[in-house]
Amino acid sequence: MLKIAIIILVISIVLILIYAQTRPNSFRIERSMLIHSTPEKIFPHINNFHQWESWSPWDKIDPQILRTYSGSPEAKGAVYEWSGNKNIGKGRMEIIDSVPSTKVTIKLDFITPFEAHNSVDFVLKAQGNGTLVTQAMYGPSPFISKLMGIFFSMEKMVGEKYEEGLANLKEVVEK
Numbered sequence: 001m002l003k004i005a006i007i008i009l010v011i012s013i014v015l016i017l018i019y020a021q022t023r024p025n026s027f028r029i030e031r032s033m034l035i036h037s038t039p040e041k042i043f044p045h046i047n048n049f050h051q052w053e054s055w056s057p058w059d060k061i062d063p064q065i066l067r068t069y070s071g072s073p074e075a076k077g078a079v080y081e082w083s084g085n086k087n088i089g090k091g092r093m094e095i096i097d098s099v100p101s102t103k104v105t106i107k108l109d110f111i112t113p114f115e116a117h118n119s120v121d122f123v124l125k126a127q128g129n130g131t132l133v134t135q136a137m138y139g140p141s142p143f144i145s146k147l148m149g150i151f152f153s154m155e156k157m158v159g160e161k162y163e164e165g166l167a168n169l170k171e172v173v174e175k
Helices: 004-019 039-047 049-054 057-061 145-153 154-174
Strands: 026-037 066-071 078-083 090-099 103-112 115-127 130-140
Touching: 026 154, 039 049, 039 103, 039 115, 039 154, 049 066, 049 078, 057 145, 057 154, 130 145, 130 154, 145 154
Parallel strands: none
Antiparallel strands: 026 130, 066 078, 078 090, 090 103, 103 115, 115 130
């Protein structure tokens, strides 16, 4: 009986590993929200990492988070590094492209609890009497990410935080 259980366990593990390998080699998580303000009023809250503390949901997870800013104070070349508890980990963001009132592209490097290198775009499009703000993270999906994705939905976890962040940004801007 024990022998059969071990064989079933081994076969299950092999099937999970094979399935993980068939998953996509890249990912994209995207959320959008209409904010009743102009792109010009919203843009500074995204283009300057010093402004993120007022709306970023990640900062609220660890009130003791250590922040370091370097490079340009805003726009291209601005750098934000953080070190937090086990839920936040350690990482670095750098604005690598900034088109006033239109788009900010960020290079996002996670160091701990796992290493990952992704990109994040914020795109602002005037729409009626407001602005549609879209936040998207995308990048490669190495094998370990594919495997973790079988058991944890990064789309759901990160997507919910993006929704929260955009709602916080909306609240800050619309005050």
